[in-house]
Amino acid sequence: xxxxxxxxxxxxxxxxxxxxxxxxxxxxxxxxxxxxxxxxxxxxxxxxxxxxxxxxxxxxxxxxxxxxxxxxxxxxxxxxxxxxxxxxxxxxxxxxxxxxxxxxxxxxxxxxxxxxxxxxxxxxxxxxxxxxxxxxxxxxxxxxxxxxxxxxxxxxxxxxxxxxxxxxxxxxxxxxxxxxxxxxxxxxxxxxxxxxxxxxxxxxxxxxxxxxxxxxxxxx
Amino acid sequence: xxxxxxxxxxxxxxxxxxxxxxxxxxxxxxxxxxxxxxxxxxxxxxxxxxxxxxxxxxxxxxxxxxxxxxxxxxxxxxxxxxxxxxxxxxxxxxxxxxxxxxxxxxxxxxxxxxxxxxxxxxxxxxxxxxxxxxxxxxxxxxxxxxxxxxxxxxxxxxxxxxxxxxxxxxxxxxxxxxxxxxxxxxxxxxxxxxxxxxxxxxxxxxxxxxxxxxxxxxxxxxxxxxxxxxxxxxxxxxxxxxxxxxxxxxxxxxxxxx
Numbered sequence: 001x002x003x004x005x006x007x008x009x010x011x012x013x014x015x016x017x018x019x020x021x022x023x024x025x026x027x028x029x030x031x032x033x034x035x036x037x038x039x040x041x042x043x044x045x046x047x048x049x050x051x052x053x054x055x056x057x058x059x060x061x062x063x064x065x066x067x068x069x070x071x072x073x074x075x076x077x078x079x080x081x082x083x084x085x086x087x088x089x090x091x092x093x094x095x096x097x098x099x100x101x102x103x104x105x106x107x108x109x110x111x112x113x114x115x116x117x118x119x120x121x122x123x124x125x126x127x128x129x130x131x132x133x134x135x136x137x138x139x140x141x142x143x144x145x146x147x148x149x150x151x152x153x154x155x156x157x158x159x160x161x162x163x164x165x166x167x168x169x170x171x172x173x174x175x176x177x178x179x180x181x182x183x184x185x186x187x188x189x190x191x192x193x194x195x196x197x198x199x200x201x202x203x204x205x206x207x208x209x210x211x212x213x214x215x216x217x218x219x220x
Numbered sequence: 221x222x223x224x225x226x227x228x229x230x231x232x233x234x235x236x237x238x239x240x241x242x243x244x245x246x247x248x249x250x251x252x253x254x255x256x257x258x259x260x261x262x263x264x265x266x267x268x269x270x271x272x273x274x275x276x277x278x279x280x281x282x283x284x285x286x287x288x289x290x291x292x293x294x295x296x297x298x299x300x301x302x303x304x305x306x307x308x309x310x311x312x313x314x315x316x317x318x319x320x321x322x323x324x325x326x327x328x329x330x331x332x333x334x335x336x337x338x339x340x341x342x343x344x345x346x347x348x349x350x351x352x353x354x355x356x357x358x359x360x361x362x363x364x365x366x367x368x369x370x371x372x373x374x375x376x377x378x379x380x381x382x383x384x385x386x387x388x389x390x391x392x393x394x395x396x397x398x399x400x401x402x403x404x405x406x407x408x409x410x411x412x413x414x415x416x417x418x419x420x421x422x423x424x425x426x427x428x429x430x431x432x433x434x435x436x437x438x439x440x441x442x443x444x445x446x447x448x449x450x451x452x453x454x455x456x457x458x459x460x461x462x463x464x465x466x467x468x469x470x471x472x473x474x475x476x477x478x
């Protein structure tokens with residue numbers, strides 16, 4: 001049942017390919033605005049490249065969030081899902097996984113070229129990508145939970161970033177810090193471990209909180 | 221069933237029953253009695269603490285007169301955090317037992333908590349300028365308190381975004397509980413990271429690293445702030461209950477007219 005739900009989400013994402021690619025395009029366009037605004041100096045850009053990639057990835061991951069549950073909530077699919085016997089926490093988890101596969105993974109693939117265009121030091125690039133892996137997974141979990149919480153709210157799309165962005169601050173800090181310390185010749189291990197810890201914390205917490213919100217939304 | 225009710229009540233006897241307070245009507249009656257003394261005590265004790273701290277306490281040997289900002293900054297920081305803890309407790313009660321009073325209290329705590337957090341950030345910034353030479357640094361303590369401020373604002377925005385108030389309360393409760401992770405991060409940020417903000421001078425398990433002439437006014441103003449916080453929250457909760465009743469009456473009247 002879990003696998004089928006994930007597969008359904010993926011099929012839906014492929015059928016609406018433009019929506020799925022929207023986040024990716026946003027990531028690349030927003031990232032390429034920085035050299036234009038700050039100036040193309042390699043020293044300046046190289047120093048802030050990890051931060052730019054992380055902030056753009058965070059914003060791009062938030063972009064498609066209101067669709068995660070929105071359509072299902074409106075047409076009643078969500079009620080069917082809750083009746084299917086799959087625990088609400090697992091529904092949230094499946095949705096988060098699908099969100100990561102359709103948004104987080106493409107971002108991860110596009111982050112390398114963007115970082116090179118921003119003149120990021122070459123040896124920090126693997127650390128940046130390795131940090132983005134647990135980072136985007138955590139962001140998908142947080143975002144899916146947020147999207148479940150705002151179900152049924154007026155202007156949920158505006159509200160969602162206000163709720164998710166403060167919660168994702170630790171991920172951003174440690175993710176960008178890992179790549180920055182590697183670029184400065186320091187070990188990135190502590191930040192990477194903290195990123196892993198954040199993911200391990202978000203995995204049960206976001207699923208349970210999201211499941212709780214789904215049930216509340218279906219009742220209300 | 222009806223005949224069993226009085227017996228049950230008699231068996232409980234005179235023992236104080238906290239669950240009775242969860243009844244909004246009962247809360248209104250009980251709180252009406254202690255709201256005025258609570259407010260007066262809050263205002264008086266805060267005034268004593270602040271006057272003592274701002275005029276009659278010794279200046280710091282290192283910071284001089286600027287240390288007096290502490291009597292405003294530290295209590296508001298404590299209240300910002302314990303206010304969030306209170307919000308979290310209300311959220312648990314609202315999610316587990318669905319007491320409507322907990323929903324109203326949670327909705328009324330967050331604006332007050334947000335104000336105390338803003339006061340903490342503003343006074344800390346004013347204190348940072350003469351002692352650190354800057355209004356703001358992005359160290360762990362300041363950043364995590366800023367996140368706390370955003371969490372309060374997000375909670376306020378979320379509970380007001382639903383047409384159905386009960387749905388808003390439940391969504392807000394879930395969000396508040398997720399945000400609780402931030403509290404230990406704030407508390408231990410000065411221990412875990414090497415920050416510009418100083419580590420705690422007052423601890424439960426060791427002697428305070430502070431002169432007692434400064435400690436006493438600090439505790440007095442902290443007590444005053446706490447009572448004031450409680451008084452504001454109780455009076456806001458009272459008006460919240462009455463607001464709901466008025467809305468209920470208006471709705472009933474509109475339905476009768478239709």
